[in-house]
Amino acid sequence: DGGITQSPKYLFRKEGQNVTLSCEQNLNHDAMYWYRQDPGQGLRLIYYSQIVNDFQKGDIAEGYSVSREKKESFPLTVTSAQKNPTAFYLCASTRTGDKLFFGSGTQLSVL
Amino acid sequence: KQEVTQIPAALSVPEGENLVLNCSFTDSAIYNLQWFRQDPGKGLTSLLLIQSSQREQTSGRLNASLDKSSGRSTLYIAASQPGDSATYLCAVRRPDSWGKLQFGAGTQVVVTP
Numbered sequence: 001d002g003g004i005t006q007s008p009k010y011l012f013r014k015e016g017q018n019v020t021l022s023c024e025q026n027l028n029h030d031a032m033y034w035y036r037q038d039p040g041q042g043l044r045l046i047y048y049s050q051i052v053n054d055f056q057k058g059d060i061a062e063g064y065s066v067s068r069e070k071k072e073s074f075p076l077t078v079t080s081a082q083k084n085p086t087a088f089y090l091c092a093s094t095r096t097g098d099k100l101f102f103g104s105g106t107q108l109s110v111l
Numbered sequence: 112k113q114e115v116t117q118i119p120a121a122l123s124v125p126e127g128e129n130l131v132l133n134c135s136f137t138d139s140a141i142y143n144l145q146w147f148r149q150d151p152g153k154g155l156t157s158l159l160l161i162q163s164s165q166r167e168q169t170s171g172r173l174n175a176s177l178d179k180s181s182g183r184s185t186l187y188i189a190a191s192q193p194g195d196s197a198t199y200l201c202a203v204r205r206p207d208s209w210g211k212l213q214f215g216a217g218t219q220v221v222v223t224p
Contacts, residue, residue, distance in 0.1 A: 004154075031210045042115065042200065042214030043155075050209065058211070090154055097209040098143060102154035 002027050006091050006103035012111050013078065013085060021076045021106045023091035030095065032074040036060060037088040037105075046089075049074055078108065086110050113138045115203055117215035125223050130188035132218050134201035139179045142204045146175050146186050149198045149217065158199075159186070191222045 004025045013019045025032065031050045035043040045058030049068040063082025068074055074093075078085045091103040114137040124130060134144070143162045147155040159168045159175040161184070167176040172189040188195055198219045202212035 006154075033210065035214075040120070040216055042216045043202075043212075044214075045211055048211060088152075092155075094210045098204075099145075099157050099160055100155075100210065100212065102156070104154045105152070107152070 004091055004093055004101055004103035006089075006106050008106060009104070011106055011108045013108060014111050016080045018077055018079050019108070021078070021089055021091075021108070023074045023076065023103060024072055025074075025091075025093045025101075025103075026072060027093055027095070027101060028071070029093035029101070030071070031093060031097065032068070033092045033094075033100070034058075034064075034066065034074070034076045035090045035092065037090060043090065046076065113141075113203060113205065113213045115201060115213050115215040117199075117201060117218050119218060120216065121219040121221075123221040123223060124191055126191060126193060128191055130186075130191050130195065130220060130222075132186040132188075132199050132201075132220070134184040134186070134215055136182045136184075136203050136213075138205075139182055140206060141179065142206045142208075144175075144177055144184050144201060144203050145212070146173075146184075147200045147202065149200060151198075155200065191220075193222050193224050196220055196222050 007022045033048040034046040047066045049055035065077045089106045092100045146158045161177045174187045198217040200217040202214045
């Protein structure tokens with residue numbers, strides 16, 4: 001089945017630790033996105049990539065980093081500089097720029 | 112800066128009643144507007160996409176309208192069912208932002224049997 005796979009489903013971060021969230025797609029989409037969702041708030045864009053080896057900051061990029069070495073993969077690292085990382089993280093991709101396809105999300109919590 | 116608002120934040124209706132969900136945006140210069148459904152702890156599923164030149168889109172029991180001049184969109188769900196219980200989010204895309212969306216906070220819907 002074609003789609004977007006996010007892993008893990010749940011992730012816990014200790015103080016001072018970097019953690020990496022995985023996002024893989026087999027839809028052959030060029031563009032991929034990372035959004036953060038907090039309770040009662042809309043999704044906010046962290047980073048996006050329209051082509052391999054290129055990515056751009058979104059609205060809330062501070063404390064996060066990404067890479068795009070392969071078309072299928074767009075991992076997100078939450079660094080220790082992100083002081084409030086607890087949130088639901090969603091990865092998305094699109095071919096046309098119109099319809100976005102989302103993964104099932106990763107819930108990140110702080111220990 | 113584009114602001115997207117969805118009111119109410121939560122809504123409960125008995126089964127069979129029609130649902131009306133509202134979305135408003137501050138900047139009428141949009142490329143398109145999408146409605147998404149989100150089940151608890153899950154990702155988003157695109158329901159309807161309305162281009163800026165369109166007035167409405169329909170899919171089965173769902174109908175979405177768009178009035179750019181007043182900065183409003185409405186999602187109608189006819190004859191609601193318990194399976195329609197979910198959070199519904201709207202999102203707008205700016206003309207200069209390929210694939211980047213501005214989301215509302217969503218309306219949480221509960222349809223009671």
